[in-house]
Amino acid sequence: MRTTAKTSKIKRYMTVVNDTRTADKSTDLLETLLASKSKADKHAKEVVALAEKYNFTGVEIDYEQIRDNLSLWKKFLVFEKALYARTKKAGLDLRIVLEPPTPVSKINFPKRPEYVVMCYNLYGYGTNPGPRADYKFLKKTVKDFSSLGKISYALSNGGFDFNGDEVTSVTGSEALKIKKKYKAKAVRDKKSGALYLKYGSHTVWYADQTTLQLWAKTLDKASGKKVGISIWRME
Template structure:
């Protein structure tokens, strides 16, 4: 049986690589490209039978596994505690076809060789990043959103591609991570129609749906359908758009929960952080491990601030640098704030598994 599965996976690898572009793109932002998981016997009955998927459990915890990080697939002790794993992720070419980096396939194959825990489910993420012919890319493209959301035939094609790719990868569901809709001037109705159409067709194909939302989403003015699992990104309080500070704090988390509680949303938290240089300008993003290593290299004193994040500063040739980042203890604190605010009934997603 094992030999048969391995042979089938090898054939699938050849087929997948032959059908998509073979270049690779990397991004520092939450959402990118993903590979192939084992078609598990632990999938839910709806996925196996093709029956419509029921409303999803809002308390499930998830973690994103990104294709450019080689470590997640080797960390079984880390990903085993999550009920959902999100392979991140599929982006697009200029002609609106899917662009799948080689490393996404490699990540999927690594996971396929692991024994996914019973009850654990996998999602393939689709992001509105666009890879251009000259090798550059546009992250969270509003031009892509406007084109897809305004053209019924194109949106049908994009949805077809999502479903086919998710089925090819053998995952339990689709994650829709189309960001910056609020910058598209009046496209919320079209976006909600797209979500409803995607949910209906994905459900008919036995696939679940996660929908990632930005904090800027005007949720009180919109009518989100029931059924998909909505996940709000709670980690943009400070970042490359601002001066130094933590990705979240208690006030921000409670306000965000209160804003989105009407749709039974889950909430995404992020580890790692940013380094800011002189004039409080963001220099780069850092993983938690990189931030800790930098502090050691610079001999900086690391403290934990009131938000639960870690912070330190050091002098460089160009002036003072400041770092804020979150580690496992930070995530535990932020998770506790959300769960206590929600009386325990809330799902937490981690950006990203390291």
């Protein structure tokens, strides 16, 4: 991959996830990759080699569903330290994505990498209808992760279409199409800034540009400073 003068200053991260061909967010995969210190270092070496091969400027690790598995977190920290050493030597940035349920108070995360905390899916698959985030959830997330060093936050546009036990992910533009098709009225929720509308037996909750701006301001205020924001996902 070649870079031009116009794009050479843009940071390009290679995101690594723990998905397999048969399972999403596989902790079994992580148990295998990080089973020992030597295996964790081997995995770190392979990640950095791949990032260098394709001319990325940084690595982003998005390993999910570890939740309260402290034994696996211990192995992850060994990997993270090995990866940080290798990315630093290679001149690559390192970013670690964390889910809201991460038991931060029980894990001694290194201060040097950047951490990106997912601020969404408060409601979604397997829950009652509701927004992907609300103000209370965002403030709690900032408080829970305040012990980390360099930290930014990820917000999600779009939302979900709830119909009984059936839940379908929708983008912002898809929600607008539903609104137009069924001539539904969208109402902005005071506790979250998100929009919701109803058609038939369905309830659709989603975030628009205004919602994202309100969420970002909430995070800024709770953090006491301007914070970095990532958006999942761009349409």
